[in-house]
Amino acid sequence: MYHSITYSSAYTLVPTYECFNRCTYCNFRVNPLQDSWLTLTQAEQILQPFQGTNLCEILILSGEVHPQSPRRKSWLQRIYDLCELTLSMGFLPHTNVGPLSFIEMEKLKEVNVSMGLMLEQITPKLLTTVHRHAPSKIPEIRLQQLDFAGQLKIPFTTGILLGIGENNQDCWDTLDAITHSHQQWGHIQEVILQPYCPGQKQSLIMAGFNISQLPKIIAKARTILPDTISLQIPPNLISDPYCLLDCLAAGARDLGGISPKDEVNPDYPHLIYSKLSALLSSSQWQLIPRLPIYPSYDNWLSVPLQNAVKKWRKIINYKL
Numbered sequence: 001m002y003h004s005i006t007y008s009s010a011y012t013l014v015p016t017y018e019c020f021n022r023c024t025y026c027n028f029r030v031n032p033l034q035d036s037w038l039t040l041t042q043a044e045q046i047l048q049p050f051q052g053t054n055l056c057e058i059l060i061l062s063g064e065v066h067p068q069s070p071r072r073k074s075w076l077q078r079i080y081d082l083c084e085l086t087l088s089m090g091f092l093p094h095t096n097v098g099p100l101s102f103i104e105m106e107k108l109k110e111v112n113v114s115m116g117l118m119l120e121q122i123t124p125k126l127l128t129t130v131h132r133h134a135p136s137k138i139p140e141i142r143l144q145q146l147d148f149a150g151q152l153k154i155p156f157t158t159g160i161l162l163g164i165g166e167n168n169q170d171c172w173d174t175l176d177a178i179t180h181s182h183q184q185w186g187h188i189q190e191v192i193l194q195p196y197c198p199g200q201k202q203s204l205i206m207a208g209f210n211i212s213q214l215p216k217i218i219a220k221a222r223t224i225l226p227d228t229i230s231l232q233i234p235p236n237l238i239s240d241p242y243c244l245l246d247c248l249a250a251g252a253r254d255l256g257g258i259s260p261k262d263e264v265n266p267d268y269p270h271l272i273y274s275k276l277s278a279l280l281s282s283s284q285w286q287l288i289p290r291l292p293i294y295p296s297y298d299n300w301l302s303v304p305l306q307n308a309v310k311k312w313r314k315i316i317n318y319k320l
């Protein structure tokens, strides 16, 4: 008997790498004004080769322009336009571009099938360490994002970042907070357990999360979060195949977006599909594709977005 493990076939578009935050673990950001923004023409050229393939999700992942900056409005508009282009080319956008105002999030709901934002960790002590120069990582601001998304009925992905100076209790507290918001709105479709992994570009060298601890965290997370929320782990950051299998045995059920390049951790490429699939089947797991929106949320979307999703449900069901 095989049991399913899901993944999403994805490509990541980056509107801009420029970011006013300086998280010490980040290998993605460049300084404000040091990067040109992705144009619609460039994005169209990047996406064209994927049309007609099984690649479905476009993850829109961005560095952030300060909420008070005069450039904020055009930054958000560019993100909106990239989502609209993505939809018009037949793909399904999922946007994670940092904290948004309620109005900004409401606007992006029109052109996204789901959205996301990691809580990282809610303990305030990280504001004096890794997030000292990262105002977007203030716990209250991120918690409020979960509630905005719930109020707006946006199917949402969140998660925790592990190995950035938290202790076990801090993790349980963050997972409790996710549970609490979900109990109010019912909008969290999945929670990512993301091990911090060092890369070539970050500002401060810091050892990565000890991956052997991950199965234990997954098992505990499973007892804190409601059953309907899927647990996601990134397979490219778990280099030991036995550990990956232990994570699945502990309750992880999703491998997230599998893309040609992991923009957040460019030093950790994904295994090719056939290798990953073979590894999983050695332990009776079957790797199956999913969409960036889980089926029980389809009726939260506008009719045009529902139609785009229906088309993909037919394609992935046909493949099974």
Ligand SMILES: O=c1nc2n(C[C@H](O)[C@H](O)[C@H](O)CO)c3cc(O)ccc3cc-2c(=O)[nH]1
Residues within 6 Å of the ligand: 008, 010, 057, 059, 094, 095, 096, 115, 116, 117, 118, 157, 158, 190, 192, 232, 255, 256, 257, 258, 259, 262, 263, 264, 265, 291, 292, 293
């Ligand atoms: O390839 C990645 N995908 C990341 N994703 C994408 C994710 O794997 C998929 O987009 C979602 O599962 C939706 O299908 C995120 C999505 C979020 O909403 C929030 C954070 C992340 C973080 C990553 C990441 O670090 N690397």
Ligand SMILES: C[C@H]1O[C@@H](n2cnc3c(N)ncnc32)[C@H](O)[C@@H]1O
Residues within 6 Å of the ligand: 025, 026, 027, 096, 117, 118, 120, 160, 161, 194, 195, 196, 197, 198, 199, 264, 265
């Ligand atoms: C998009 C998400 O990527 C995560 N993120 C940022 N930098 C790293 C890193 N070096 N290793 C793992 N995850 C990281 C954060 O949790 C962020 O919210």
Ligand code: SF4
Residues within 6 Å of the ligand: 019, 020, 021, 022, 023, 026, 027, 028, 029, 062, 063, 064, 098, 134, 136
């Ligand atoms: S992790 Fe996100 S918010 Fe932090 S510096 Fe990198 S791009 Fe900016």
